[in-house]
Amino acid sequence: xxxxxQLHSDFIEFRPVEKEIPSxxxxxxxxxxxxxxxxxxxxxxxxxxxxxxxEAMDGVKEYLEKVKAHRILIYPYAHLSNKLASPSDALKILxxxxxxxxxxxxxxxRAPFGWCKEFTLSxxxxxxxxxxxxxxxxEKDKGEIVSEALKAEEKVKSYWYIMEPDGRLISVEExxxxxxxxxxxxxxxxxSKMRAAQRTPPHVDLMRRLELVDYEPASDPGNFRWYPKGxxxxxxxxxxxxxxxxxxxxxxxxxxxxxxxxxxxxxNYLHRFxxxxxxxxxxxxNFFLRFSACFGQFLMLHDAQISYRQLPLRIYELTRYSFRxxxxxxxxxxxxLRSFTMPDVHAICADMxxxxxxFMKRFRLSIETLKGFGLDRNDYELAIRFTKSFYxxxxxxxxxxxxxxxxxxxxxxxxxxxxxxxxxxEFNFVDNxxxxxxxxxxxxxxxxxxxxxIFYIDENGEKKVPLILHCSPSGxxxxxxYAMLEKAYRDQKEGRPPMLPLWLSPTQVRIVPxxxxxxxxxxxxxxxxxxxxxxxxWDDRPLTMQRKIREAEMEWIPYIxxxxxxxxxSGVLSVRDRRxxxxxxxxxxxxxxxxxxxSEIKDLTRGKPFKxxxxxxxxxxxxxxxx
RNA sequence: GCCCCGGUAGCUAAGCCCGGUUAUAGCAGCGGCCUCGUAAGCCGCAGGUCGCGGGUUCAAAUCCCGCCCGGGGCUCCA
Numbered sequence: 117x118x119x120x121x122q123l124h125s126d127f128i129e130f131r132p133v134e135k136e137i138p139s140x141x142x143x144x145x146x147x148x149x150x151x152x153x154x155x156x157x158x159x160x161x162x163x164x165x166x167x168x169x170x171e172a173m174d175g176v177k178e179y180l181e182k183v184k185a186h187r188i189l190i191y192p193y194a195h196l197s198n199k200l201a202s203p204s205d206a207l208k209i210l211x212x213x214x215x216x217x218x219x220x221x222x223x224x225x226r227a228p229f230g231w232c233k234e235f236t237l238s239x240x241x242x243x244x245x246x247x248x249x250x251x252x253x254x255e256k257d258k259g260e261i262v263s264e265a266l267k268a269e270e271k272v273k274s275y276w277y278i279m280e281p282d283g284r285l286i287s288v289e290e291x292x293x294x295x296x297x298x299x300x301x302x303x304x305x306x307x308s309k310m311r312a313a314q315r316t317p318p319h320v321d322l323m324r325r326l327e328l329v330d331y332e333p334a335s336d337p338g339n340f341r342w343y344p345k346g347x348x349x350x351x352x353x354x355x356x357x358x359x360x361x362x363x364x365x366x367x368x369x370x371x372x373x374x375x376x377x378x379x380x381x382x383x384n385y386l387h388r389f390x391x392x393x394x395x396x397x398x399x400x401x402n403f404f405l406r407f408s409a410c411f412g413q414f415l416m417l418h419d420a421q422i423s424y425r426q427l428p429l430r431i432y433e434l435t436r437y438s439f440r441x442x443x444x445x446x447x448x449x450x451x452x453l454r455s456f457t458m459p460d461v462h463a464i465c466a467d468m469x470x471x472x473x474x475f476m477k478r479f480r481l482s483i484e485t486l487k488g489f490g491l492d493r494n495d496y497e498l499a500i501r502f503t504k505s506f507y508x509x510x511x512x513x514x515x516x517x518x519x520x521x522x523x524x525x526x527x528x529x530x531x532x533x534x535x536x537x538x539x540x541x542e543f544n545f546v547d548n549x550x551x552x553x554x555x556x557x558x559x560x561x562x563x564x565x566x567x568x569x570i571f572y573i574d575e576n577g578e579k580k581v582p583l584i585l586h587c588s589p590s591g592x593x594x595x596x597x598y599a600m601l602e603k604a605y606r607d608q609k610e611g612r613p614p615m616l617p618l619w620l621s622p623t624q625v626r627i628v629p630x631x632x633x634x635x636x637x638x639x640x641x642x643x644x645x646x647x648x649x650x651x652x653x654w655d656d657r658p659l660t661m662q663r664k665i666r667e668a669e670m671e672w673i674p675y676i677x678x679x680x681x682x683x684x685x686s687g688v689l690s691v692r693d694r695r696x697x698x699x700x701x702x703x704x705x706x707x708x709x710x711x712x713x714x715s716e717i718k719d720l721t722r723g724k725p726f727k728x729x730x731x732x733x734x735x736x737x738x739x740x741x742x743x
Numbered sequence: 744g745c746c747c748c749g750g751u752a753g754c755u756a757a758g759c760c761c762g763g764u765u766a767u768a769g770c771a772g773c774g775g776c777c778u779c780g781u782a783a784g785c786c787g788c789a790g791g792u793c794g795c796g797g798g799u800u801c802a803a804a805u806c807c808c809g810c811c812c813g814g815g816g817c818u819c820c821a
Contacts, residue, residue, distance in 0.1 A: 124744085183745095240744050245818095316814055324754090333794095333812055407821075443744065443819065452820090535821070549815095631778040658777090659784090666782035680780060692781060705781065743754045743771065 118164050118172045118209070121157040121193065123237065124183050124245040128155050130191070130235035132228055141207070143228035150225055154185050155237065157193035158213070160206040169213040172251040177220050179247070187223040190214055192230075203230060276307055277527040279500070283515035285527065296524060298546050302497040303526050305552040318548050319601035320449040326671065327741045328597070329450065336394075338447040338454030340594070343741045344731050345622035350457070350593055352620055355725040356488055357459045357590045358434055364481050366432030366461045371412020373437065377402040381418070381568050382411060394439045394454075405439035409460035410586065414568040422464065422572040427582065428474045429464040438592075450598035451553050457593040463585040464565075466572065471560055471583045472513045478587045479517055479541070482556035485589040486543065488724065489596050490617045495603060496543040496555060498525035506538040517541060536563035537586075545595075547602040548609075555591035555599060560584075604672075613699030615672045619724035622731075624717055626668045627654035630661050630680030638679045641689075641710065642733055648714045649726055656734045669698055675713065678705075689713060 131147045156176065160169075180186060190213055194200055201209070207229050217224045227233060239245055276288040278299070288307065293300035323329045328346030332339055342350060362368060374396055375382055393404040406412065413431050422429060437455040446452055463478070465471040486496065498521045500514060507514060507529060518525045542554035561584040565571075571579045590596050604614035618624060625645055629638040638654045645652040655664045661678065668676045676692040683689060690705050691713060697703035708716075731738050 126744095245744070320814085331813070337812075410821090440820080445744075445746095445815085445817075446819070448814080628781080630780055633778075660777085660779055662779080662781070663783055664781095669782055676781075678781060682780080690781080697781080699782090702781080740753075740771065 118168050118251045119159045119161065120172060120176070120249045120251070122176065122179060122247050122249065123155045123157070124185060124240045125153060125155050126238040126240060127151045128153070128189060128191075128235055128237045130227055130233050132231040132233050141228045141230055143231065148227075150187065150189055152185065153187035153189055153225075154180060154183070155189045155191055157191050158210065159193055160201045160209050162201050164201055164205070164209055166209055166212045168251055169209040170216045172249070173213050173217045173220065173222075175249055175251065176217065177222065180222065183245075186221075187225070188217065189225045189227060190217075191227040191235075273531045275529045275531070276303070277529065278303070278524050279514070279518045279527045280524050281519045281522055283511070283518070288526075291524075298494075299497050299524060299526065301546050301550050302499070302544050302552045305546070305550065306499065306526060306528075315549070317449050317451065317551075317602075318605040319451075319598050322601045322605060323450060323597070324742050327743075329594075330742060336454055337444055338442065338452070340450075340453065340455075344729070346597075348622050348727060348729055349597060349616070349620050352725050352727055353489070353590070353593050353596055354434055354436075354457065355727070357485060357593070358432075359725065360481065360485050360488070361430075361432045361459060361461050361589060364430065364461075364477065366430045368432050368434075369413065369416065371409060371416065371433060372406075373435075373439075374403040374405050375411055377404055381415065394441050406435065407440045408438050408458065408586075409433040409435045410462070410564070413460070413462055414564060414570060414584075417462075417464065417570045418568050422570075422582075424466055424572055424574045424580075427464060427466045427572060428470055430461055431464075432459065432461040434459045448551075450594045450601075451547070451551070453592070453594055456595070458588055459590055459593075461587050461589065463587070464570065464572065465583045465585060466574070466580070468510070468583065471585060472510070474585055475513065475539075475558060475560065476516065476520070478558050478585065478589065479520060482543065482558070482587070482589045483521075486556060486596075488617075489590075489600055489620075491545070491555075491599060491603065493521065493523060495599070496545045497552070498523065498541060499528065499544055499554075500525055500539070500541045501528040501530070502539040503530050503533045505533075510539070514539070537561045543591075545599040545602070547598075548605055553595060553598075555595060556587075556589055557591065558585060558587040561586055608699070613672075613694050613701065615674060615694055615698075617724075618674050618717065619721040619726070621672065621674050622651065622729050623653050623668075623671065623673045624650050625652040625675045625677060625713070626671075626673045627652065628661055628664045628668065628676060628678050629654070629656075630678060632656075632658070634679050634681075634684065637684050639734075641677070641679060644710060645714060646728075646733065648718075650714055650717050651729045653729070653731070653733045653735060657736045665692070669694070674698075675717070677713070 127149060129147055129149045132143055132145050154176070176188065180188070190210055192206070192210060200206065210226065210229060214224045214226050277285045278288060278291040279285050288303055293303075323346070326345065327343045328349060329340050329342050331337075332341040358368065377395070378401075393407065396403040396405065413433060417431065434457065436457045438458050439455050442452055442454055447454065461478075463471075463474050465474055483493070486492075498518065500517060502514065537559040540557065540559040542557040544552045544554050546552050565581045565584050570582065570584070572582050574580045600616060600620075604616065608614040615621070627638045627642045629635050635656055638656075642652050642654040655668070657664070665676060665678075672694070674694045676694075676698075678690050678692070687709070688707050689710060691708055692698060693706050697705060
């Protein structure tokens with residue numbers, strides 16, 4: 117049967133390299149480029165006839181009408197079959213396909229037959245863009261669509277389970293989710309994909325209203341601008357994660373954000389995914405923007421001399437930025453971006469035993485990191501994915517992850533390995549639209565050390581290929597903020613005051629003078645608090661006190677201190693604590709000294725980084741960035 | 744990428760279906776009054792390429808076509 121992998125493409129470039137068979141067609145060894153076309157990787161098998169070829173083209177014609185394309189490239193591609201037709205028959209049929217297609221009014225190009233060729237291809241993203249067809253002699257094309265066949269591999273089968281902390285594995289269909297509603301939502305999202313109501317994600321309104329982050333229409337979609345308050349928060353999170361990873365043993369490095377497309381270690385890997393990078397042209401070279409820190413770190417480790425004594429070896433970079441050219445339709449606020457900041461820490465491990473120990477350490481590191489954002493185990497769900505054979509040999513590791521987590525986890529088991537890793541876990545946050553996204557993750561990679569030529573020398577002086585663990589203890593920083601904002605929104609909906617963790621609140625204390633004759637006193641108090649390393653500002657605008665309190669509440673400020681006659685006389689502060697009297701609760705006003713207030717804040721933010729807010733301390737001096 | 748919804752002042756929206764004076768509000772901004780005790784004080788002023796480009800028409804925010812941006816869905820996620 118004639119087999120055709122048909123790919124609706126933005127462009128293809130190909131160049132004949134050398135003849136593979138004596139009967140190869142004549143042609144020039146020049147690069148050819150075609151744009152906006154359907155590429156037909158075509159393979160002719162034993163028993164195919166000219167008629168089979170024509171029938172195949174009838175199917176192609178139909179397809180072209182559907183996707184509104186009119187140009188095709190017939191590209192002989194022997195790799196789709198193991199019972200090829202003879203070269204002379206195949207060539208005859210391919211030529212017939214061309215002339216028949218031309219008679220149907222299609223613009224037809226044909227790549228030379230019998231050559232080893234190289235090509236670069238950019239595939240369009242729509243659901244019909246990638247299809248596989250086979251046309252059996254004497255039978256009309258039934259329009260059979262075996263999508264996903266791009267990989268020329270059968271899609272791996274996934275089996276879904278829930279694993280209990282005691283290690284019991286229960287199939288998802290039979291699992292009783294009561295008491296685990298969030299896990300149910302997550303499992304549904306992963307397995308079936310449910311529809312969400314059509315609305316803007318709550319965190320998007322919040323990120324703008326709080327003047328943290330915003331879209332930047334002048335950039336590519338999914339690239340954001342950060343206002344001063346947002347930049348402060350992001351910077352604090354970055355610093356926090358970095359400190360955590362360094363304490364764990366990560367060596368912080370920095371690597372380039374762009375790489376040569378043709379670099380030998382990278383190219384074969386990349387050519388499998390040509391559509392998902394940003395591509396940058398400089399002179400006649402093509403560069404891609406990194407989508408993780410893997411390249412830079414692996415290239416660095418390739419050149420390093422590593423002894424077994426130094427293992428496990430941890431290397432870390434906070435990527436500002438990583439780039440992924442996600443399809444436009446799947447971008448969403450801070451949840452899915454095209455450029456994002458992600459901590460990426462790799463561990464080089466001597467063997468599986470060492471890898472397992474390291475894996476558990478990093479699992480705990482990730483839990484600790486998320487805790488810093490006020491996210492505990494009730495706020496996210498664990499997913500573990502592995503191959504069947506890995507599970508059978510390493511049940512103990514998988515079970516101890518779930519046990520450590522202390523809640524049932526979603527399990528995806530593959531019958532064979534398809535990716536470069538054998539085991540992967542993620543913490544997934546489920547948002548107010550019931551969408552799930554991964555935060556922390558770690559993987560055991562058994563492939564890339566070899567691909568990048570990373571070795572260590574063992575105790576016998578022999579070169580050994582290590583295992584590599586890939587971990588992001590927090591996931592993308594932007595996504596952490598997304599999770600915090602979505603959680604705050606949920607708090608608000610359920611009657612709790614929405615707020616950010618104290619250490620991340622841009623303003624921790626707001627001083628509100630009752631009238632302008634108390635401005636001097638307010639400023640003095642603000643300056644005293646600022647000296648103690650607390651982010652404080654004061655409201656010197658000509659507004660009523662009620663109005664100032666309202667606005668401070670809408671900014672989610674944790675402590676609001678009102679200064680008037682009473683405070684000046686007594687020296688005792690009246691503190692409106694958001695947790696008890698804020699967010700419309702109208703509760704008690706706390707009476708405390710300045711020292712008590714400062715030391716409470718210091719206690720509550722212990723162990724977390726501090727940075728001053730870069731905005732002026734007087735509100736009247738601040739521009740409004742949004743709204 | 745495809746399908747659906749949206750884009751009107753800095754922000755949030757009305758007007759659009761059914762074309763016709765000077766495009767309408769609220770908030771924010773600016774000016775003034777008010778000097779206030781824990782979630783919105785009062786008055787005034789200014790503010791507009793109606794997302795961009797083209798077309799239809801005597802006349803377009805309004806109708807048609809193309810594009811850009813946002814949201815949702817499909818699909819995908821190394």
